[in-house]
Amino acid sequence: MQPMPDYALSVCEQLKALTASGALQVDSAQMDVAKSLDRVLAGLKRRRPAAKSSALGWLFAAKKKSADGIKGLYIHGSVGRGKTMLMDMFFAMAPCRKKRRAHFHEFMADVHNRIAAHRLKLKNGETTQADPMPPVAAALYDEAELLCFDEFTVTDIADAMILSRLFSELFARGCVLVATSNVEPDNLYMDGLNRGLFLPFVALLKQHVDVVTLGSPTDYRMEKLSSQPVYLVPINEHNDMAMDASWTQALHGRKAQPLDIPMKGRHIHVPLAVDRMARFSFADLCDKPLGAVDFLAIAERFDTVFVDHIPLLGPEKRNQIKRFIILVDTFYDHAVRLYISAAAMPEELLLQRRGTEGFEFDRTASRLFEMRSAEYLALHHEKRAAE
Known part of the structure; x- marks a missing residue:
């Protein structure tokens, strides 16, 4: 994608600058999504830096949404419509000191590794906390208060079964999620095994993100x-x-x-x-x-x-x-x-x-x-x- 102009303070401004220069075509659908991304940016700019947590901070984490709770964004639409480009712009501008952008499968592989490491500690007597999810979520949030997923999709039953508990913990700590996907949330893991056990995550997700459609009529990848x-x-x-x-x-x-x-x-x-x-x-x-x-x-x-x-x-x-x-x-x-x-x-x-x-x-x-x-x-x- 084109480099971000130094004067761009929002995704909308960068999009306007790139269309004015002829680097991009005018696309009203992309501009609508840019406005939604700017809403998230504004919330992140207002948020005060989180105080450094102690090593046992997860034990005392409040199980409620923080007062500065920011709704994330879930962008879905057909391939080649500019979802990744808009995510590039947003992530570069996000003012968070701790932020992480990852492919969903890569992120979940990391989660499973952390769960396995915690269970090994429990087995070796290095911790008495039987449930790995609170400390795993606390460690993830300590590394990134903003999570960005490109092409969010759920295909693995092991992932599907832990998402609700994992993100309940992350959202409770104030984690903000911005994701792109080809499918709307209600169609995630559509034909998956034991999908009924996955549905609480869909409900949780829709509580903590605004769902927007990128309905551009042009497939820009085919043009390239x-x-x-x-x-x-x-x-x-x-x-x-x-x-x-x-x-x-x-x-x-x-x-x-x-x-x-x-x-x-x-x-x-x-x-x-x-x-x-x-x-x-x-x-x-x-x-x-x-x-x-x-x-x-x-x-x-x-x-x-x-x-x-x-x-x-x-x-x-x-x-x-x-x-x-x-x-x-x-x-x-x-x-x-x-x-x-x-x-x-x-x-x-x-x-x-x-x-x-x-x-x-x-x-x-x-x-x-x-x-x-x-x-x-x-x-x-x-x-x-x-x-």
Whole structure:
């Protein structure tokens, strides 16, 4: 996105400046959402800095909304409408000393790690607090009074079952949540197992955020598309040879070998790797019981990934579909350059669009398109140069 003008004091002002300069098109739907983001900014500016809490502060935290309680924001709408751009502007301007922006899956992996660490302390006699949620929430809030989630989505039952208790604790402490999503809150975890146990979180969420729709008629990501030879269709001998040729060219004479990434008492097997480049098949990544934390480890270890033979995804591959959605989200967030051979173009891979899964795959298809754009590849190169 364009750099923020020094004189911009609000998301609305930055949006107006960028449209006036011709860097962006005038979009009334984006301006409406910008006004809502500015409301949150105004509340954060009024809030006094929180006093530093003691190590046992969670024991005495008041279980009620603070007097300066600020309602967050939940922005939903179709892919490519500018949600991430507006979040970029908002997060850069947010005056909080402690703020955190994360992909939801990455955040929840952190939460699960903290819960596991607390339970280990309990087992070792280092704490007598049986319930891990209050101290975990207290630690999270101590690190960030503002949480921003890009592309909020819930697909994992382990996440779904703890969200209500986790955010009850966070909101009670005054945490402000701003999130973007492809789906409205009532459609989160739509087809999930034991969804009835998740619904209290939806009710809680709507109490603590204003829900707004970004209904821009234009998909700006499609306007940016400048195809690169990194997505090959269909799966055939010719394209297998093309993938091999791209892989050989990227190797620059180096020899790739199998590699195992250690992962908490197990490992993630990488069939071929050299330096920060890896090659997998779709089956290696999505037929195996891998999750967000595994894909995050791959994205942090490699900046270029080849994935061969992505098949058409029918209803019998529901687990693989979920893994593929998380995989693409994670690689996109970490500017991983992705080479793919697939049975169809991204928007045609999913054979049946149903409920939340269909909405989420629309985002996946959009990201696969954007990951071929010159802009995305420039981000990839910037990331490599910074490392």
